[in-house]
Every structure is written in structure tokens, then in C-alpha cells.
Amino acid sequence: MADGGQAAQEPVSIEKPPLVRFEAVTKRFGSVVAVETLSLDIKHGEFFALLGPSGCGKTTLLRTLAGFEAPTQGRILLDGEDIVPVQPHRRPVNMMFQSYALFPHLSVEGNIGFGLRQENVARAEIADRIAEMLVLVRLQGFGGRRIDQLSGGQRQRVALARALIKRPRVLLLDEPLAALDKKLRAETQFELMELQRKLGTTFVIVTHDQEEAMIIADRIAVMDRGRLMQVAAPAEIYERPNSRWVAGFIGETTMIEGRLGSDSNIESVLGRMRVAGSSNARSGDKVWLALRPEKISMTAERPNEGLNAVAGTVSEIGYRGDMSVYKILLSDRSVMKVALTNVSARGETPFSLHDLVWLSWPPEAGVVLTE
Numbered sequence: 001m002a003d004g005g006q007a008a009q010e011p012v013s014i015e016k017p018p019l020v021r022f023e024a025v026t027k028r029f030g031s032v033v034a035v036e037t038l039s040l041d042i043k044h045g046e047f048f049a050l051l052g053p054s055g056c057g058k059t060t061l062l063r064t065l066a067g068f069e070a071p072t073q074g075r076i077l078l079d080g081e082d083i084v085p086v087q088p089h090r091r092p093v094n095m096m097f098q099s100y101a102l103f104p105h106l107s108v109e110g111n112i113g114f115g116l117r118q119e120n121v122a123r124a125e126i127a128d129r130i131a132e133m134l135v136l137v138r139l140q141g142f143g144g145r146r147i148d149q150l151s152g153g154q155r156q157r158v159a160l161a162r163a164l165i166k167r168p169r170v171l172l173l174d175e176p177l178a179a180l181d182k183k184l185r186a187e188t189q190f191e192l193m194e195l196q197r198k199l200g201t202t203f204v205i206v207t208h209d210q211e212e213a214m215i216i217a218d219r220i221a222v223m224d225r226g227r228l229m230q231v232a233a234p235a236e237i238y239e240r241p242n243s244r245w246v247a248g249f250i251g252e253t254t255m256i257e258g259r260l261g262s263d264s265n266i267e268s269v270l271g272r273m274r275v276a277g278s279s280n281a282r283s284g285d286k287v288w289l290a291l292r293p294e295k296i297s298m299t300a301e302r303p304n305e306g307l308n309a310v311a312g313t314v315s316e317i318g319y320r321g322d323m324s325v326y327k328i329l330l331s332d333r334s335v336m337k338v339a340l341t342n343v344s345a346r347g348e349t350p351f352s353l354h355d356l357v358w359l360s361w362p363p364e365a366g367v368v369l370t371e
Contacts (some may be wrong), residue, residue, distance in 0.1 A: 001313075003137060012084075016043070016044055016081075016145060017080065018042055018043055018044075018076055019042055019043060019078065019079060019169065019202050020040075020041070020042040020065065020076070020077070020202070020204075021039075021040070021041050021042075021075075021077040021168060022038055022039055022040040022041075022061070022065075022074065022075075022076055023039055023074050023076070023077065024037050024038070024039055024073065024074040024075075025037070025038045025061070025064065025071045025073070025075070025076060025165050026037070026038070026071060026072050026073040026074055027057070027060050027061075027064060027069060027072050027226075028072045032370065033226050034057045034060040034226055035057045035060055035064070035071075035075075035226045036057075036073075036225075036226040036227050036228065036230055037059050037073075037227075038057075038061065038226070039247075040221060041220065041230065042086060042170075042202060042204060043094075043202070043218075044200070044202060045200050045202055046202055046203075046218050047193065047196050047202075047203045047216060047217050047218045047221045048202070048203065048204045048217060048218065048219055048221070048296065049205050049206075049207060049212075049213040049216065049217035049219070050059060050062060050204065050205070050206045050207075050219075050220070050221050050223060051207055051208070051210065051213040051220050051223065052221050052223035052224055052229075053208060053224065053249070053250075054208060054223060055225075056106070056223040056225060057224065057225070057226040057227075058206045058208075058223050059174055059175075059206050060226075061223075061331050062172050062174060062206050063206065064076060064093070065093060065170070065172060066088055066091070066093055066094070066095045066172055066202070067086065067088030067091050068088060068095075069083060069084070070084060070350060071127075076137050078091070078092065078169065078170070079169070082183075082301060082351040083091050083263075091169075092168055092169040092170070093168050093169065093170045093172060094115075094163045094164070094168035094170075094171055095163065095171075095172040095173075096159050096160055096162075096163040096168055096171065096172065096173050096174065096176050097159070097174055098174045098175040098178055098179070098188070099179075099259060100155055100156065100158070100159035100174065100179075101159070102147050102155060102158060102159060102162075103147070103288045104146070104147050104148060105144065106147070107144050107145060107146060107147075108134075108139065108142050108143050108144070108145050108146075108147070108150070108158050109134075109143040109144065110132050111147065111158055111159075111162055111286045112130050112133050112134070112143075112165055113126045113127075113129070113130045113165065114128065114159045114162065115165060115166050116165060116166065116336045118309050119166075119284055127187070128354060129165050129339065130143065130165070131143075133161035133162075133164060134161065134164035135262065136161065136195065136198075137157040137158075137160055138157070139154065139157055139158065139161070139197075142154065149235065151179060152179055152180055152181075152184070153184045153187075153188065153257040156176065156179070156180065156188065157179070158210070159176075160176070160195075161190075164201070164216055164346065166198070166202065169201070169202065170202045170203075170204060171201055171202070171203050171204070172204050172206075172266065173192075173204065173205040173206065173251070173315045174206050174293070174299070175206055175208070176192075176205065176210065176319065177189065177192075178324050179206075182360050185212075189212060189215050189216050190215075192216060193215075193216050197226045200296050205217070206299035210249065210250050210251060213234070214234040214237075214238065214250075215234075217234060218233065218308065219231060219232060219233055219234075220232065220233075220234055220237055222237065222246055222249065222250070224245060224249075229242070229245060229246050229249075230242045230243070232245045237250055238250055238251060238292075239367070240367060241290065241367060241369070242369075243369060243371050244288055244289045244369050245292070247367070247369065249289040249294060249317040252292070252293050252325075252337055252339075253290050253291060253292055253293075253294075254289065254290070254293070254296075254335075254336045254337055255288045255289070255290055255291075255369075256270060256273060256289040256291070256366075257274065257286070257287075257288050258266050258282060258286075258287060258288075258289065259285065259287070260279075260281045260282065260283055260284065260285050260287050260368075261283065261288060264283075265322060266287060266289055266328070266368070268289075269332045270334075271309050271310065271329070273289055273366070274308055275289065275361040275363050275366055276362075276363040276364035277364065277367075277368070279368040280370060281367075281368065281370045285370065287368050287369065287370055288368075288369045288370075289363060289366040289367070289368060289369075290366060290367045290368075290369055291336070291365060292365075293325060293338050293339035293360055294339045294346060295365040295366070296336065296338045296339075296359050296360070296361050296365070297359070297360050297361065298326065298328075298338045298352075298357050298358070298359055298360075299357065300355070300356075300358070301358065303358055303360040307360040307361060307362055308360060308361050308362075308363065309358055309359065309360040310330055310331075310358070310360075311330075311331070311356065311357070311358055311359075311360075312328035312329055312331070312336065312356075312357060313329045313354060313355070313356055313357070313361060314327075314328060314329075314351050314352065314353055314354060314355045314357060315327045315328065315335065315353070315354075316353075317351070317353060321342070322341065322342060323339050323340060323341050323342055324339070324340055324342055325337055325338070325339050326338045326339075326340065326351065328357060328359060332360045336359055338359060349359060
């Protein structure tokens with residue numbers, strides 16, 4: 001007990017200010033608005049992804065942080081300091097480009113240590129830090145090789161080591177895995193995650209690959225036409241998208257349009273849909289029920305009364321190895337997608353084209369969207 005008989009209070013946890021803050025940043029190229037009044041915080045030690053379709057402004061935003069583009073309006077703060085007036089080479093930020101931009105006339109060691117030599121760092125320190133980087137990216141013994149003697153994955157590691165050797169506060173990655181084949185890309189994603197955790201450096205990656213962002217990022221900013229659509233952890237964006245656009249961009253989804261009833265369920269042309277959870281819609285408002293393909297069950301018989309259920313006909317089947325995706329034609333001529341795991345050793349699917357089936361899902365499986 002504290003003095004006066006009062007219980008000792010627990011210390012109050014104060015959240016650390018963000019490492020990077022965009023404050024109402026706008027970037028125009030003539031009459032084209034690439035980034036529009038965007039505000040965003042990125043935390044210390046975070047692996048952060050800027051995700052969106054081509055032309056959404058994600059690379060432009062990354063380049064304003066690097067200093068290669070100046071914002072038309074707004075401020076960019078790094079640890080509370082406005083870095084907009086600071087020249088790119090003086091910012092504690094480094095960028096790894098999609099093309100890697102390696103020097104073919106230099107060896108691996110020459111490429112990795114290039115930035116330090118430009119800053120006239122002592123030769124012995126350069127050698128030590130190159131050796132440290134080669135171990136970090138698992139290229140020991142490759143220091144003397146020419147760039148044209150390396151595989152695509154090895155070149156990617158050289159570019160990564162060159163970006164990290166100056167020990168930046170923030171590492172910017174512009175589509176760094178785009179040139180890799182699918183298998184190597186998947187392996188490198190986990191290597192990047194391991195490296196980021198080991199260093200504790202803030203990584204900001206630009207990608208248009210939804211699956212990649214979901215795997216590697218602590219948080220994702222989904223962008224469209226220069227605006228932030230949603231900023232959240234991957235699971236929240238996937239399970240609780242805040243709009244039809246985000247739900248449709250992240251993964252696959254089926255939208256059922258209807259009106260919110262007085263009982264907080266949805267009245268649609270497919271029938272009454274029971275939902276769980278609340279939305280900001282009011283009775284009578286137009287809403288959409290977003291359903292992921294893997295949340296839906298498919299049976300030959302009508303399911304029990306506790307589930308939402310609609311009947312349809314199998315119109316297409318897509319075999320993907322571990323699962324099959326079915327397109328089901330419904331009575332209103334709309335289509336729902338269902339993803340089922342393949343369990344047959346022979347790869348046989350449990351349903352065939354033109355089968356009559358029932359689709360069902362529990363009330364908590366869908367997300368009610370109002371925009």
C-alpha cells in the first residue's frame with residue numbers, strides 16, 4: 001500500500017510518437033493529382049506496406065519520403081523534424097529500387113560499399129561493414145564476383161545490402177521482389193521479414209501484390225487515386241474491410257446488395273440474410289454483404305435453419321491444387337464464388353459442372369458495408 005492507505009497505481013504506458021508522419025501531403029504533376037491531402041503515421045521498427053493498383057500514388061508517396069520528389073503541399077516529419085527541405089543524400093533514409101540499379105562494372109563488394117566510399121568512410125571500416133552485410137544477406141564468398149555472374153535472387157540481395165550498409169533509419173523498398181520468379185519471391189518474402197526483425201529498422205515497401213503485403217507487413221495502407229482507403233493490420237483489412245472497394249481489391253469477395261431491415265438483418269433479392277455485428281447503417285439504408293469464398297460452405301442438401309442459405313448451379317470450376325474455386329450461378333443470375341479444400345488423393349472435386357447445390361454461411365461470416 002502507498003502512503004495514506006491508497007493502493008499503488010500502475011505506471012501509465014505512453015505510446016511512442018511515430019517515426020514517420022505525413023501531414024496533409026499533396027503531390028501534383030501539372031493538373032494530375034498523384035497524392036491528395038494524405039496524412040499517415042508509420043511507427044518505429046514497423047514493416048509497413050503501401051498497397052494499391054498502378055497509378056494509385058504509392059510510389060510517388062515513397063519518393064517524397066526519399067526526397068526524390070517534393071510535396072506540393074504538406075509536411076513530412078521524421079522523428080518530429082520536417083525533412084522536406086533536406087536533400088535526399090542527407091536524409092537518414094535509403095531506397096532499394098525495383099530495377100536494383102547495380103553497377104555492372106563493379107564487383108559485389110564494390111556495389112555494396114559504393115555509398116560509403118562516396119562519403120569517404122575509412123577503408124578499414126568499409127571492409128568491415130561490407131563483410132557484415134555479406135553475412136547478413138547470406139552472400140559470404142560472393143564478394144569478388146561480377147554482377148553478371150549472379151542469379152536474380154543474388155542480385156536482389158546485393159541491392160538490399162547496398163541499401164542497408166549506411167544504416168538508414170528507414171529503408172524504402174519499391175517493388176523489390178517484382179523481378180523474381182514465384183517460388184523465389186515467396187522465399188525472399190520470409191527472408192525480408194526475418195531481416196527486418198533482426199535489424200529493427202523501419203521498412204516501408206511499395207507493392208501492388210495483395211498477397212505479398214498481407215504476408216510481410218505489420219500494417220498496410222491501401223491506396224486508390226492518391227487517397228488512403230484503409231490503414232490497418234492485414235487481418236483487419238481482410239476480415240473487416242471498410243468499403244466495397246477495399247473488400248474487392250484485397251482477395252476475392254461476393255457482394256450481396258440489399259436493405260437493412262428493422263431487425264438489423266438484410267433484405268435482398270436472394271432472401272433475408274442474417275448478419276452479426278453492427279454497422280453504421282440505419283433501417284432502410286442500402287447496404288452490401290461482403291462474403292469471402294472460403295467462408296461459404298457448399299452441400300448437395302439444404303443446410304439447417306441456423307444458417308443463411310441460397311441455391312444455385314455450378315457454372316465453372318477452377319482447380320488450384322490445394323483447393324478448387326467454384327462459380328455458382330444463382331436465381332437472380334448473379335454469381336457467388338466458393339473455395340473448397342481438395343482432399344482427394346486423385347485431385348477429384350466433390351462437385352461437377354451443372355450440379356444443383358446449396359451455399360450456406362453463418363451470420364458472422366459476412367461484413368456489412370455501407371459504401
